[in-house]
Amino acid sequence: MEASFPTNATSKNKRVGVLRFLGTNCDLDTLKAFTALGCEARYLWWEDHFDPEDFDYLVLPGGFSHGDYLRSGAFAAQAPVCESLMKAIDQGVPTLGICNGFQILCELGALPGALVSNTSGRFKDFWVRVKSNSGATYKMPIAHGDGRYFLPPSQIDKLDTISWLTYEANPNGSFQDLAGVKNEKSTVFGLMPHPERAFHDWMGSSDGKKLLEEFLGV
């Protein structure tokens, strides 16, 4: 895990941009989590553009952006803010997508594959354990209806380079038990579980804090 994350900033005052779309609902939790980690976190509105130079990290929180109309993340991927996001990703700004944020990154093509409806057809909302490709395990909650990771047969050769987190017990039918994937350059990460909802022990686990710290290279 440690090796798979970029370590481009030192410690304090990392500038984190948290993208907000209509229907994003984990924005405040995500902002608070990064603020608690000593970052200078601020929101980025879906209609706006931003300068990639102004941010060290970008985060797409969970929710149901634009009602998840058409497909989860489809409308968000068309939003003006994503033009700036794609520029930032091209420049190598480390980017994390949580749940709906993961779906948006896949819709944008910033991560390979797609997230489709759970095999059961049901919304799944409970705690899961996931294992990273470095062997670390994390207890975090999931809450999604479209969390089944699908990698087209034509891209299966990428599996080893994009695999990041796997479920101990696959809750949604994801290909190869994948709960999180990364891009080939290891600058863009997406996961279905919610690290911001597992930030303090009283929440049930603080493993999400550990994961976010690792994303920040702390």
Next chain:
Amino acid sequence: MKKRAIVNIFPKPEVLDPQGRALEKSLVRKSVQAEVLVGKVIQLESDDLTSEKLDQICQDFLVNTLTETYSFTLDDIKDEDLKDHQKKA
């Protein structure tokens, strides 16, 4: 000339379609054995559509070509259809 486009979108065979599978099971109770796919239909009425433009919109936005297939028809709307439509509106 105003045109009407009908876009049909279906999950690809390699992507499990839970709604289709559920329908298959239910239809057995109606004595029907069927392979079912549940997709969606999008209708657009516009003066600005060409086949090329519509295809581009499908690939960029309406369809995720990793998981879905699509087809569309694009036809002129006849005068009488338009009048009906305006009456309804």
